[in-house]
Amino acid sequence: xxxxxxxxxxxxxxxxxxxxxxxxxxxxxxxxxxxxxxxxxxxxxxxxxxxxxxxxxxxxxxxxxxxxxxxxxxxxxxxxxxxxxxxxxxxxxxxxxxxxxxxxxxxxxxxxxxxxxxxxxxxxxxxxxxxxxxxxxxxxxxxxxxxxxxxxxxxxxxxxxxxxxxxxxxxxxxxxxxxxxxxxxxxxxxxxxxxxxxxxxxxxxxxxxxxxxxxxxxxxxxxxxxxxxxxxxxxxxxxxxxxxxxxxxxxxxxxxxxxxxxxxxxxxxxxxxxxxxxxxxxxxxxxxxxxxxxxxxxxxxxxxxxxx
Numbered sequence: 218x219x220x221x222x223x224x225x226x227x228x229x230x231x232x233x234x235x236x237x238x239x240x241x242x243x244x245x246x247x248x249x250x251x252x253x254x255x256x257x258x259x260x261x262x263x264x265x266x267x268x269x270x271x272x273x274x275x276x277x278x279x280x281x282x283x284x285x286x287x288x289x290x291x292x293x294x295x296x297x298x299x300x301x302x303x304x305x306x307x308x309x310x311x312x313x314x315x316x317x318x319x320x321x322x323x324x325x326x327x328x329x330x331x332x333x334x335x336x337x338x339x340x341x342x343x344x345x346x347x348x349x350x351x352x353x354x355x356x357x358x359x360x361x362x363x364x365x366x367x368x369x370x371x372x373x374x375x376x377x378x379x380x381x382x383x384x385x386x387x388x389x390x391x392x393x394x395x396x397x398x399x400x401x402x403x404x405x406x407x408x409x410x411x412x413x414x415x416x417x418x419x420x421x422x423x424x425x426x427x428x429x430x431x432x433x434x435x436x437x438x439x440x441x442x443x444x445x446x447x448x449x450x451x452x453x454x455x456x457x458x459x460x461x462x463x464x465x466x467x468x469x470x471x472x473x474x475x476x477x478x479x480x481x482x483x484x485x486x487x488x489x490x491x492x493x494x495x496x497x498x499x500x501x502x503x504x505x506x507x508x509x510x511x512x513x514x515x516x517x518x519x520x521x522x523x524x525x
Contacts, residue, residue, distance in 0.1 A: 219260060221293045223253040224286035227265070230254060231283050234272035257282070311497040313342040314359035318442040319484070320344040322464045324363065327505045334504070338497055346440070347417070354487040361498040363505070365417065365459075366483035375485045377522050378502065379509055383422065383480040384463070384516035386446065386471050387455040394472035401426050401476075408436035408454035410445045418482070422457050425480050446471070460517050464510060473516035483522075 222245075229239035230250070240250035258265050265279035275283065311331075315324045328342060345353065347364055354362035355372035366377055385399040393403060404426070411433060412419035419438075426433055436454050439445050442462045449456045450470055459482045463473060486502050488494055494502070509519050 219257070221290060223257055225290055226250050226253040227257055227279070228283050228286055228290065230266065230273060231275045231279060234274070236273065309337065309495075309497050310339045310341070311495070311501060312358070312360045313340065313363070313501065314350045314353045314361075315342065315344055315363040316347055316350060316365060317344055318365070318459060318462045319363050321443045321446075321462050323461065323505060323508060326465065326508050327501065330504050330508065331501055335497070335500065351487060355489055357489045357492055360488065360495055361501060362487040364485055364487050366485040372490055373487050374490045375487045377483045377485045378506060379522055380481050380483045380520045381460040382517040383457050383476055383482060384460050385455060385457055385474045385476055386449050386463070387474075388449065388452060389470055389472045391455065391472065393455060393474070396474060398477045399474045404455070404457075405432070405434060407434065409433050410437045410439065410448045410454045410456040411435040412442075412445070413438045413440045416440060418459070421482075422480065425478075460514070460519070463516065464514060464519070467515060475517050479517075 222243075225243060226239055226245070229242055230236055233239050233242065236250045236254065237247050240247045243250070254265060261278060261282065263276070263278050265276055265282070266273040267276060268274070313324075313328075324342065324344075328340060331338065331340060343353070343359070350359070350362045350364050351373055353359040354364075362373075364375070366375060385393070385404075387393050387407075391407075393399060393407065396403065412422070414420070414423070414435075423433065437448060439448065442458050445456045445458055446462060446468075448454070450468055457476065457480075460473075461482075461484065463471075467473060486494070486498075488498065506521055509521055512518075
């Protein structure tokens with residue numbers, strides 16, 4: 218039988234290039250580490266390392282095994298922390314997956330509030346891209362996902378919880394900052410830091426601007442809103458981003474202007490279709506909704522929906 222410790226030794230030897238160094242790092246004897254590698258080679262029926270210039274170099278087979286082993290090691294670490302947490306505090310577990318946009322705004326505040334109000338709850342939060350998030354929620358690897366609304370995954374259920382606009386951001390000294398509202402025709406003359414064109418946001422914005430015959434002057438593309446926001450702060454151009462990333466502590470050096478006609482995006486809860494939201498997940502969603510601003514903020518307003 219293969220053990221987690223053997224997989225940890227494999228990963229360490231690949232990283233350090235030495236059985237002795239791996240044994241020292243993992244606090245096991247050198248013979249124990251050597252036997253672990255030998256055991257894995259016996260099971261795989263192939264050599265996992267070759268010696269080159271005094272270092273152990275992993276074979277392609279070893280790299281394949283290590284890639285999967287690292288996932289198992291991470292999962293095992295999660296279970297160990299959970300077991301320790303339960304033994305000390307008798308708590309429940311909540312696994313959250315969230316889009317990067319929300320990682321820069323509402324998610325940290327919700328986690329902080331949940332930690333205060335649910336001290337016995339063990340929370341694990343992963344910030345991932347939308348395809349990974351949807352897969353995690355659909356498969357039950359995440360108890361709840363916070364995502365820009367999607368209904369593309371038949372094994373996942375999406376519940377809209379609030380709606381907010383796309384806004385235009387620019388340095389405060391930019392000529393467009395003199396306008397109270399930005400219209401599509403205003404964008405053409407200025408370099409735009411845009412979403413990567415294969416992302417839903419880019420397609421949605423492109424379709425909206427296309428209705429007005431506007432071809433965005435995209436100078437740089439990125440896949441994270443926080444990167445786009447910071448590039449605008451550095452003077453790389455203007456950008457169209459969702460208001461969610463600017464809800465709390467908007468940068469003083471950015472002007473935020475609404476777009477007309479409006480382009481709205483929806484935040485949604487997503488979870489496995491065959492698994493209802495747990496009490497802890499519902500509490501997390503309620504906490505998140507409670508932290509959303511009730512009044513108008515620079516650039517627009519967040520409309521809280523009743524579906525969740």
